[in-house]
Amino acid sequence: xxxxxxxxxxxxxxxxxxxxxxxxxxxxxxxxxxxxxxxxxxxxxxxxxxxxxxxxxxxxxxxxxxxxxxxxxxxxxxxxxxxxxxxxxxxxxxxxxxxxxxxxxxxxxxxxxxxxxxxxxxxxxxxxxxxxxxxxxxxxxxxxxxxxxxxxxxxxxxxxxxxxxxxxxxxxxxxxxxxxxxxxxxxxxxxxxxxxxxxxxxxxxxxxxxxxxxxxxxxxxxxxxxxxxxxxxxxxxxxxxxxxxxxxxxxxxxxxxxxxxxxxxxxxxxxxxxxxxxxxxxxxxxxxxxxxxxxxxxxxxxxxxxxxxxxxxxxxxxxxxxxxx
Amino acid sequence: xxxxxxxxxxxxxxxxxxxxxxxxxxxxxxxxxxxxxxxxxxxxxxxxxxxxxxxxxxxxxxxxxxxxxxxxxxxxxxxxxxxxxxxxxxxxxxxxxxxxxxxxxxxxxxxxxxxxxxxxxxxxxxxxxxxxxxxxxxxxxxxxxxxxxxxxxxxxxxxxxxxxxxxxxxxxxxxxxxxxxxxxxxxxxxxxxxxxxxxxxxxxxxxxxxxxxxxxxxxxxxxxxxxxxxxxxxxxxxxxxxxxxxxxxxxxxxxxxxxxxxxxxxxxxxxxxxxxxxxxxxxxxxxxxxxxxxxxxxxxxxxxxxxx
Numbered sequence: 300x301x302x303x304x305x306x307x308x309x310x311x312x313x314x315x316x317x318x319x320x321x322x323x324x325x326x327x328x329x330x331x332x333x334x335x336x337x338x339x340x341x342x343x344x345x346x347x348x349x350x351x352x353x354x355x356x357x358x359x360x361x362x363x364x365x366x367x368x369x370x371x372x373x374x375x376x377x378x379x380x381x382x383x384x385x386x387x388x389x390x391x392x393x394x395x396x397x398x399x400x401x402x403x404x405x406x407x408x409x410x411x412x413x414x415x416x417x418x419x420x421x422x423x424x425x426x427x428x429x430x431x432x433x434x435x436x437x438x439x440x441x442x443x444x445x446x447x448x449x450x451x452x453x454x455x456x457x458x459x460x461x462x463x464x465x466x467x468x469x470x471x472x473x474x475x476x477x478x479x480x481x482x483x484x485x486x487x488x489x490x491x492x493x494x495x496x497x498x499x500x501x502x503x504x505x506x507x508x509x510x511x512x513x514x515x516x517x518x519x520x521x522x523x524x525x526x527x528x529x530x531x532x533x534x535x536x537x538x539x540x541x542x543x544x545x546x547x548x549x550x551x552x553x554x555x556x557x558x559x560x561x562x563x564x565x566x567x568x569x570x571x572x573x574x575x576x577x578x579x580x581x582x583x584x585x586x587x588x589x590x591x592x593x594x595x596x597x598x599x600x601x602x603x604x605x606x607x608x609x610x611x612x613x614x615x616x617x618x619x620x621x622x623x624x
Numbered sequence: 625x626x627x628x629x630x631x632x633x634x635x636x637x638x639x640x641x642x643x644x645x646x647x648x649x650x651x652x653x654x655x656x657x658x659x660x661x662x663x664x665x666x667x668x669x670x671x672x673x674x675x676x677x678x679x680x681x682x683x684x685x686x687x688x689x690x691x692x693x694x695x696x697x698x699x700x701x702x703x704x705x706x707x708x709x710x711x712x713x714x715x716x717x718x719x720x721x722x723x724x725x726x727x728x729x730x731x732x733x734x735x736x737x738x739x740x741x742x743x744x745x746x747x748x749x750x751x752x753x754x755x756x757x758x759x760x761x762x763x764x765x766x767x768x769x770x771x772x773x774x775x776x777x778x779x780x781x782x783x784x785x786x787x788x789x790x791x792x793x794x795x796x797x798x799x800x801x802x803x804x805x806x807x808x809x810x811x812x813x814x815x816x817x818x819x820x821x822x823x824x825x826x827x828x829x830x831x832x833x834x835x836x837x838x839x840x841x842x843x844x845x846x847x848x849x850x851x852x853x854x855x856x857x858x859x860x861x862x863x864x865x866x867x868x869x870x871x872x873x874x875x876x877x878x879x880x881x882x883x884x885x886x887x888x889x890x891x892x893x894x895x896x897x898x899x900x901x902x903x904x905x906x907x908x909x910x911x912x913x914x915x916x917x918x919x920x921x922x923x924x925x926x927x928x929x930x931x932x
Binding site: 355395 | 670672701702703704706707711713714715716720721723724725728730731732733734735736737738739740742743761762765766768769772925926927928929930931
């Protein structure tokens with residue numbers, strides 16, 4: 300099968316869905332001629348025209364609200380928020396409006412809306428362009444949160460997101476865009492939301508990781524095989540809805556678990572996951588649940604500092620080895 | 625207007641008697657704005673409303689029974705008791721919902737206007753909000769986009785003089801909020817929001833223009849709310865004399881005087897209408913009171929729409 304980049308897989312998914320569904324349009328800052336800050340939408344303006352690839356002023360809250368209004372009227376907007384940090388500008392419309400409309404209105408109006416946004420650090424963009432904010436979003440009932448780690452998952456999950464009748468936040472990782480290539484079918488296919496993927500089978504320990512961290516953990520898994528540790532790597536792919544069953548079954552098999560995420564330690568998504576694991580399968584655990592996360596500070600600029608904050612392969616490897624001491 | 629007035633008076637009584645669990649914001653005194661503007665719409669046109677939304681909802685043709693049931697938190701209410709006063713929507717009648725966030729409906733209405741323009745349905749959107757909402761950032765963001773994209777929408781500022789308790793004179797440094805239209809290169813008008821005929825005529829004129837040309841407009845309606853901001857309001861920010869002076873400008877009395885003066889309706893005909901509306905409210909209240917509360921297990925349902 301042909302291999303394409305993560306960024307191209309997302310563009311292909313959006314393009315193919317737009318070709319088949321006239322209700323879909325993309326709206327965001329510089330998504331047109333500029334092609335988006337990361338070039339993900341390059342060429343789409345020429346293909347679909349300015350009414351379906353809509354450039355907007357810099358007005359995140361307004362853009363999300365406008366997309367909600369259009370969704371209520373039966374269209375299927377896809378919003379691009381240039382950096383996930385800027386979601387904070389639109390949080391009113393996401394948290395108070397989009398997430399709650401279906402519920403507040405007694406199920407009589409839904410908001411089929413996808414918000415695509417690049418998250419994560421490692422680019423030297425510092426504190427306001429590098430955050431991993433999924434835990435904040437995950438906390439809000441009524442929205443779904445997706446964090447694909449591979450081109451295959453990105454395309455299939457995007458197709459599902461755009462077909463979902465609820466608001467979905469699709470968090471891409473900037474470092475995956477043009478660095479990760481993978482096999483992607485040319486046709487339209489979907490991956491159900493709420494289905495984890497076992498990225499590597501192993502028998503000694505389960506490592507759950509999201510987004511870019513999946514790739515770091517996979518490398519660590521190769522290293523540790525020579526030391527006789529066989530790691531099972533699970534990527535939840537969608538953190539809301541969360542496929543707890545696949546994760547728990549894996550831990551029952553291995554008896555040990557490490558949770559890896561790029562976001563800050565306090566209140567991170569994996570702290571919730573850790574709580575669920577101990578509550579449900581405490582007796583199956585042979586060692587304490589370990590979390591390896593970003594440090595509790597803003598993402599710093601200097602590469603030395605940034606590397607110290609975001610979990611590195613070394614830190615992940617060390618964390619896993621600790622358990623087997 | 626009478627439906628709104630009597631409905632709100634009934635709700636006020638229910639609040640006072642402790643029969644409504646939550647809070648609410650009454651539209652008494654402002655009826656001419658919702659009625660005048662919405663009367664100028666076609667049935668399939670769209671509105672968005674506010675936390676003080678009962679008036680818009682009724683004017684757009686909502687079922688009083690379902691509204692009252694929602695206020696009492698009953699399973700038969702518009703939102704099955706999940707929404708309450710600030711979250712009543714009636715999408716089938718073109719009402720995209722009240723909103724508990726000041727200014728929260730402005731971009732949503734703008735998005736609805738974008739959708740009708742895209743779908744070429746020739747519908748119009750009326751976006752209601754108060755003077756307070758004009759100081760939210762999203763007011764600026766939304767109207768700017770409506771302007772650059774020529775969206776068919778009227779932003780109706782219900783200037784009732786106070787954003788909760790903060791007087792509009794202290795909140796802004798201009799005499800007319802409609803002047804803000806200049807910043808977006810669109811037209812803005814200020815009219816007497818207590819004169820239902822003026823609101824209707826102006827709205828009808830603007831709606832015709834917008835249907836032909838697809839442009840956004842700001843329409844400021846000067847009005848006043850007679851009751852407190854919400855259930856809890858000691859009204860320290862205004863005097864009894866001020867309230868009394870505005871009560872003299874009652875929109876319903878003004879219209880009644882007009883109807884009688886012009887000989888359009890006879891006193892006994894008006895009396896009959898008043899009686900009929902009162903009976904309608906009584907029956908809606910009875911329906912609401914007799915309706916069952918939702919099953920507690922309903923609380924966790926409908927968080928997500930199901931995939932078809």
